[in-house]
Amino acid sequence: xxxxxxKLSAHQVCKSFGELEALKDIDIHVKAGEFISIVGPSGCGKxxxxxxxxxxxxxxSGSITLNGHLVTQPGLDRGFVFQQDNLLPWRTILSNTEIGxxxxxxxxxxxxxxxxxxxxxxGLKGFENxxxxxxxxGMRQRVNLARALAINPDLLLMDEPFSALDAQxxxxxxxxxxxxxxxxKKTVLFVTHQIDEAVLLSDKVLVFARRPGRLQEIxxxxxxxxxxxxxxxxxxxxxxxxxxxxxIEFDVRASVLEDAA
Amino acid sequence: xxLTTTPPANSFxxxxxxxxxxxxxxFLLWEITARFFVTSKLFLAAPSQIIAAFIPLWASGExxxxxxxxxxxxxxxxxxxxxxxxxxxxxxxxxxxxKQILQPWVSGxxxxxxxxxxxxxxxxxxVGIFSKVVVIxxxxxxxxxxxxxxxxxxxxxxLIETVKSFGANRRQIFFKVELPxxxxxxxxxxxxxxxxGLIGVVVxxxxxxRSGLGLFIQQSAETFNMPALFAGVLILAFTGIGLTTCFIxxxxxxxxxxxE
Numbered sequence: 001x002x003x004x005x006x007k008l009s010a011h012q013v014c015k016s017f018g019e020l021e022a023l024k025d026i027d028i029h030v031k032a033g034e035f036i037s038i039v040g041p042s043g044c045g046k047x048x049x050x051x052x053x054x055x056x057x058x059x060x061s062g063s064i065t066l067n068g069h070l071v072t073q074p075g076l077d078r079g080f081v082f083q084q085d086n087l088l089p090w091r092t093i094l095s096n097t098e099i100g101x102x103x104x105x106x107x108x109x110x111x112x113x114x115x116x117x118x119x120x121x122x123g124l125k126g127f128e129n130x131x132x133x134x135x136x137x138g139m140r141q142r143v144n145l146a147r148a149l150a151i152n153p154d155l156l157l158m159d160e161p162f163s164a165l166d167a168q169x170x171x172x173x174x175x176x177x178x179x180x181x182x183x184x185k186k187t188v189l190f191v192t193h194q195i196d197e198a199v200l201l202s203d204k205v206l207v208f209a210r211r212p213g214r215l216q217e218i219x220x221x222x223x224x225x226x227x228x229x230x231x232x233x234x235x236x237x238x239x240x241x242x243x244x245x246x247x248i249e250f251d252v253r254a255s256v257l258e259d260a261a
Numbered sequence: 262x263x264l265t266t267t268p269p270a271n272s273f274x275x276x277x278x279x280x281x282x283x284x285x286x287x288f289l290l291w292e293i294t295a296r297f298f299v300t301s302k303l304f305l306a307a308p309s310q311i312i313a314a315f316i317p318l319w320a321s322g323e324x325x326x327x328x329x330x331x332x333x334x335x336x337x338x339x340x341x342x343x344x345x346x347x348x349x350x351x352x353x354x355x356x357x358x359x360k361q362i363l364q365p366w367v368s369g370x371x372x373x374x375x376x377x378x379x380x381x382x383x384x385x386x387x388v389g390i391f392s393k394v395v396v397i398x399x400x401x402x403x404x405x406x407x408x409x410x411x412x413x414x415x416x417x418x419x420l421i422e423t424v425k426s427f428g429a430n431r432r433q434i435f436f437k438v439e440l441p442x443x444x445x446x447x448x449x450x451x452x453x454x455x456x457x458g459l460i461g462v463v464v465x466x467x468x469x470x471r472s473g474l475g476l477f478i479q480q481s482a483e484t485f486n487m488p489a490l491f492a493g494v495l496i497l498a499f500t501g502i503g504l505t506t507c508f509i510x511x512x513x514x515x516x517x518x519x520x521e
Contacts, residue, residue, distance in 0.1 A: 054426060073428075080426040086419045090441045090518040099437070100427035131518045151427065 007032040007187045008053070008155060013062035015048055021212030022048050026062070028206065028215065030187060037190045037198035038206045039244060041251040042259075045213025046191045047159055053189060054080045054157050066155060076104055079148030081158040085140040087132040093143055094119065094128040100151040115150050121180055122146045138169040145180070158190045162197070171229055174200055178227060195244045196232055199223075207247045210255065217247055306487035311495065314488030327477040328496060331462050334390045334473065338397025339458045343451055346402045350409025350447075354439075360410075371403035376464045383469045393470070397461040401454035405447070412446025413439050448512045455504045459497055 008030040015023040023045040030036050038046040051057040053064055055074040064071040066078070074080075079100070087096045098115055101107050119128060122142040132140055141161055148156060162170045174197055181188060181201075192198050198205045202221050209216040221240060223231060231237050288308050295307030306314070318324045352359040353367070379396050386392035416439045424438055466475025474493050481490035 056422060056426060074426045075428055078426075080423075082419070082423060082426075084419055086423040088420060088423075088438065088441070090444075090516065099424060103424060103427045103429045103433055103437070133518065 006030060007034075007067065008189070009065045010049075010053070011063050011065075013049070013052065013059045013064060015045065015052065015057070015060050015213075023052075023059070024212035024214045026213075026215055030189070032187055033185045034204065035181060035188045035190065035202045036204050036206060037192060037202040038208060039192060039195055039198045039248065040208030040213075040216075041210050041248055041255045042193075043213070043255055044208035044210040044251070046208050048213070049208075050157050050159050050189060050191050053155075054078055056080070076100065076151045077154045079151055079153035079156050081144050081148045081156065081161045083160045083163060085132070085137075085144040085164075087140055087143055087147075089132055092129050092131060093124060093135070096132065096143055097146045097150050099147060104151070115146075118146050118149055121183060122149075123176065136169075137165055138173060141165065141173060142176070145177070149180075149184075149186075154187065156186045156188045158188065160192055163193065170197075175229055177201065182226065195241050196237075199237060199240050199244070200227055200229075200232060205244060207244055209248070210251050219244055302487055303485050304487070306491050310488045311491045314486075315492040315495075318489060318492060324477070324492070324496070327472050327474050327493075330390065330470075330473040331466070331475070334393040334465075335397060335458055335462050337390070338394040338461065339401055339454065341394070342398045342401035342454060342458070343405055345398070346405025346450065346454075347409050347447060349402070350406045351413065353406065353410045354413035367403060367406055370399070371407065375399045376460065379461075379465045380468045382465070388469045388471055393462060393465040393473070396465040397458050400457040400461040404453040404457065405450040408446045408450025408453075409443060412443025415446070416442040444516050445512075448508070448516065452505060452508050452512075455508065456501060459501050463497065 006029045008028070010026050010028040013023055013026040014021070026049060028036075038049065040046050048057065052059050053066075053071065055071055055078070058072070088099070091099070094115065097119060098107060098112075101111055101115070116128065119125060122145055124139065124142055124146065127135065127139070132143070135143070141164075144161060145158075148158075162173050165173060178201060188201075190198070190201060195205075199221055205219040205221060206215055207217045207219060208214065219240065223237065223240075292307045292309060295305045295310070299305045302310075315324070349363065349367075353363055354360075376396065378399070379392075382392045382395050386395060420438050420442065421434055424434055429437065462473070463475040463478065466473040467479050470476040474497060478490055478493040481487075481493060
């Protein structure tokens, strides 16, 4: 594993819950600074995979390496952005953002300055002393993102972070994420249901299939950066979206029918 | 960007208007009833008569003596009950074995009207303040235990997982997530404990004491001194109201995130 030039590698990762094969033989290699999305139908194991990378769950077999080190538990080299904002209601925005540093015992005046400029970067300047309940859903997701970035992780793991937002806020947050990502060029693993979101944001889209959860195809997105929302209406963009949709349509239909049954 | 605005400042009338009217009318009706309808002083004392009886009792130092005994009993009992309740609640929420060992006793003793045991405690521990402290602890501790345990258990798993993702250890999870998340529950348990603790003071003193408000009320009843009896009861009522109000104020300032 040493000497590999990949930031993140998954080797033959499998995960089963009893009889159910949630993930089977996942092999993934991510270079530093890449923005990778994972799309797939419900039950394809994409969130499970992200949680295994985050150390929140363990794999049944196989291994994950980050910077050449085996991943076995959560750590400050990864920042997890949750689907729900999961902010602690009794903490202010600043204090919520600093929780990772606080747990690590790393709060210093210099760090405080960095956290404050990070809050400015995500568009929350002036809201440092507000409580979460005083903010809208979109703003809370910005805190969720800032909290993960505050520990300056090597890898950002994002689990459908915009799925709880309304469609318009969601589009704004996509461009905001692109702007923030452009500042630091973090390596990102982004799980989403929404194909156009994945295409707009990513360098590569990993398309997962279900039963068992597995990697079906890697789609390279060669659209120029910086990307804008208007690109979503360009023919090339729609061609890629159509291609990905055709890959997962059968599985999505199957999962919808299953839910109905 | 939507922000909740600060609520408009309410005038005194908006907040307390009808409550004040209702209180005043109540006392007025009481005064009229005692003066014109139930005139026998053996049955009822008018508020004006209670105040007239209260002033000399207070000035002579008799009421302050009883009050300080009862206050001492309450403070000691309540303090130890709060401490014990939070600790036991924590153990029940955190360790399966301690939950199983303690649950039957907690449920059983909470449902039992333990004031009925007050005469027994006086036999065991004497007529001094110690027996009263034990009764108060027994009455106050259970709502605190139950609320602490419930509060700790109801900590959203998603919040625990969030701090875990940053590598939090067991101790950090407790102090940074579980405890603050349970605080509103613990406070509710402590607030319930105030009323129960005051009942404990009075009832325990009725069964044997050297001084205390319970004893004072009992002696007043035996001598058919209604104004003095009511003076004792009113002191208890105002203590209860005062403590609860203080408590709500503390609660608001310790858990400021919960208010809309």
